[in-house]
Amino acid sequence: NEGKEGEAPAGGGEEDAQKKKQSKMEDLSFCNTILTSVSRSFAAVIRQLPSIVLVDVMIFYLVLRALDTIEDDMTFFHKTTATDAMVDAGADAKGDATDSSEDITTNNTIANQAKVSALLSFHKTALTNPDWKLMGCGDGDERRLLEHFPQCHSIFLSLPSESRRIIMDITQRMACGMAEFVTKDLGQGTSDILEYNRYCHFVAGLVGEGLSRLFVSSGLESPSLACELHLSDQMGLFLQKTNIIRDYLEDYVDGRAFWPMEIWNKYSPNGDLGYFANPTTEEAKNAGLACLDELITDALELVPDCLAYLSKLQCVEIFRFCAIPQVMAIATLEKCYHNPNVFTGVVKIRKGTSCLLINSAVDLRGVHDIFHWFAMRIMSKAEGLQRQQQQKKKCSGSKSGDGGGGD
Numbered sequence: 001n002e003g004k005e006g007e008a009p010a011g012g013g014e015e016d017a018q019k020k021k022q023s024k025m026e027d028l029s030f031c032n033t034i035l036t037s038v039s040r041s042f043a044a045v046i047r048q049l050p051s052i053v054l055v056d057v058m059i060f061y062l063v064l065r066a067l068d069t070i071e072d073d074m075t076f077f078h079k080t081t082a083t084d085a086m087v088d089a090g091a092d093a094k095g096d097a098t099d100s101s102e103d104i105t106t107n108n109t110i111a112n113q114a115k116v117s118a119l120l121s122f123h124k125t126a127l128t129n130p131d132w133k134l135m136g137c138g139d140g141d142e143r144r145l146l147e148h149f150p151q152c153h154s155i156f157l158s159l160p161s162e163s164r165r166i167i168m169d170i171t172q173r174m175a176c177g178m179a180e181f182v183t184k185d186l187g188q189g190t191s192d193i194l195e196y197n198r199y200c201h202f203v204a205g206l207v208g209e210g211l212s213r214l215f216v217s218s219g220l221e222s223p224s225l226a227c228e229l230h231l232s233d234q235m236g237l238f239l240q241k242t243n244i245i246r247d248y249l250e251d252y253v254d255g256r257a258f259w260p261m262e263i264w265n266k267y268s269p270n271g272d273l274g275y276f277a278n279p280t281t282e283e284a285k286n287a288g289l290a291c292l293d294e295l296i297t298d299a300l301e302l303v304p305d306c307l308a309y310l311s312k313l314q315c316v317e318i319f320r321f322c323a324i325p326q327v328m329a330i331a332t333l334e335k336c337y338h339n340p341n342v343f344t345g346v347v348k349i350r351k352g353t354s355c356l357l358i359n360s361a362v363d364l365r366g367v368h369d370i371f372h373w374f375a376m377r378i379m380s381k382a383e384g385l386q387r388q389q390q391q392k393k394k395c396s397g398s399k400s401g402d403g404g405g406g407d
């Protein structure tokens with residue numbers, strides 16, 4: 001895409017042009033390396049995309065990952081930036097937040113204010129100022145991504161203008177949605193299913209919309225795909241809900257939980273989401289499992305729309321890019337169903353299983369078969385549990401007048 005954006009070297013600038021090309025190569029190499037370090041699995045599916053969309057999707061991922069790192073940072077007021085508006089926000093916050101930290105509430109409020117302004121200005125700073133970067137936010141490779149953001153920006157600038165427009169639009173709308181949730185106390189999860197869906201729409205559903213638009217603008221998919229906003233949203237929701245279900249413990253101990261109270265409240269007798277974490281009693285254990293199963297059932301309702309979206313794809317590589325995370329998600333949900341490990345540690349699908357899934361997710365038929373197989377396994381587990389419960393009822397209260405044959 002380089003020639004397009006008019007970097008015509010004015011007379012005698014051939015060496016300059018050479019240098020620019022060299023540093024562009026270094027920037028692209030940085031993006032490729034950092035992508036692999038922040039997400040092995042996404043790097044793999046992105047890398048098999050046709051070259052006309054590959055870099056666009058890669059930059060889309062890195063930009064949103066940078067935004068996500070800002071959203072996740074819990075001590076935001078400590079951060080400073082290289083540029084304008086955010087420096088002001090950071091400076092204000094620093095001035096007020098004394099190191100004595102007597103008032104944690106005040107510090108959190110300040111941190112949240114700084115975070116909200118960082119999120120709301122992200123598209124105007126990170127995506128318009130080529131020197132923008134953020135030091136000391138997040139850890140490890142995510143921190144490195146933000147500290148070296150100009151290298152990402154350099155490749156962003158070389159994308160076609162329509163791709164840049166799409167990435168900017170989605171980034172701005174996602175940031176706006178994230179900002180709405182920063183000020184909410186998520187220690188006890190989201191409130192109702194509507195709010196749970198809304199959060200998932202911002203952080204994942206919009207990704208689906210952006211990807212559809214990038215596919216269409218590359219010419220690899222039909223323009224009508226960009227109109228399937230509901231289907232692309234549901235694709236993102238299915239992945240996000242699966243992560244939220246699986247990451248219960250990790251998110252809960254971090255103080256940012258997403259399980260909707262409208263659902264978990266039915267199972268927690270003390271009105272605390274933490275009731276399910278590391279359960280010691282049989283009651284707590286069973287309550288957690290019942291709640292988990294209901295959340296999984298809610299996520300499964302998205303499956304028909306996910307299959308409908310996949311059925312509209314024409315390009316095989318794009319199909320695989322979209323289908324692989326989906327089959328991983330259904331496998332994860334099956335593994336989580338009624339699994340007490342969700343409440344004590346991490347649940348991961350076996351390496352052999354993921355290899356098999358990657359190899360089968362080549363066409364709609366393969367994906368259908370995988371979804372059917374895991375849906376059947378979930379169904380047998382559910383039926384087994386139901387039989388168990390009926391058995392218990394019969395033993396304990398045969399005099400209770402319950403006719404027996406439940407549904």
Ligand code: RWZ
Nearest residue numbers: 057060061064065068203204207239240243
């Ligand atoms: C897949 C091109 C990290 C971009 C967004 C996603 C930040 C919060 C995390 C970039 C699958 C997990 C990655 C659900 C989309 N949002 N949720 C591209 C990104 C699920 C992907 C990750 C969301 C996202």
